[in-house]
């Protein structure tokens with residue numbers, strides 16, 4: 001995490017920043033949001049925590065992609081990049097509610113790429129070993145059932161030893177209720193309505209973004225996608241649009257093959273600026289940033305060339 005002098009999450013600061021006409025300077029800080037360990041009583045009931053802002057790159061400062069939406073002290077996770085359980089523990093240590101191990105009970109997968117799912121066994125087993133008794137509820141594309149079944153089979157000996165041996169582990173907390181979903185409302189409770197929408201992630205047959213509508217705010221998470229009208233429709237003035245992005249180093253252009261890959265699978269800074277201009281989030285947050293040798297300030301600069309609204313670049317443990 002980064003330590004910065006601003007102690008309130010970005011969304012609590014934004015009205016002040018806007019009215020104080022400090023926006024260009026404020027959004028120019030890549031370290032603008034978030035926590036310094038002194039989580040304060042929430043003025044609003046919901047917030048979004050970036051547990052992992054990373055990509056397949058094994059960047060020690062950026063865990064694999066994972067997000068938690070917190071509403072009234074309850075957490076709803078999106079994706080399970082490697083490291084996410086420990087990042088959840090770190091956010092909990094900072095005072096973010098709803099991230100105790102027993103509270104990690106609901107997860108939504110955008111798609112089944114390994115960088116978004118390598119933390120899934122961790123989410124199944126670690127909270128269980130540490131005392132979770134409730135089943136995990138997992139929502140995501142077709143294939144999630146099979147993946148879950150195979151993970152449980154792969155760890156069969158562990159489950160046997162823990163439940164039948166001297167650990168006396170409970171026999172329920174490692175089980176998963178899997179829901180293979182289609183676009184539309186996929187979850188609803190007293191805190192949140194979660195709507196899945198199809199995005200365009202190259203050759204994946206199914207890949208989703210999610211909109212979380214809470215009593216006070218709306219969060220839209222793009223997942224991995226090339227430019228998609230569905231993101232524009234899902235956000236439509238939402239409070240926070242968390243969107244993936246890549247950039248290119250003009251000094252070191254990609255090969256034609258990689259350019260074709262990125263055009264089909266991901267969203268460039270230029271394309272994201274155009275999307276944000278159309279859908280007008282109150283705050284655009286970059287995550288799953290593929291820098292390709294370009295620094296963060298330059299990435300933000302490229303987005304701002306095509307988008308005049310508020311934009312920040314996420315780091316692990318940032319809160320919005």
Ligand SMILES: [Zn+2]
Pocket residue numbers: 055056065113115116224288
């Ligand atoms: Zn990814």
Ligand SMILES: [Zn+2]
Pocket residue numbers: 111113201224
């Ligand atoms: Zn992906």
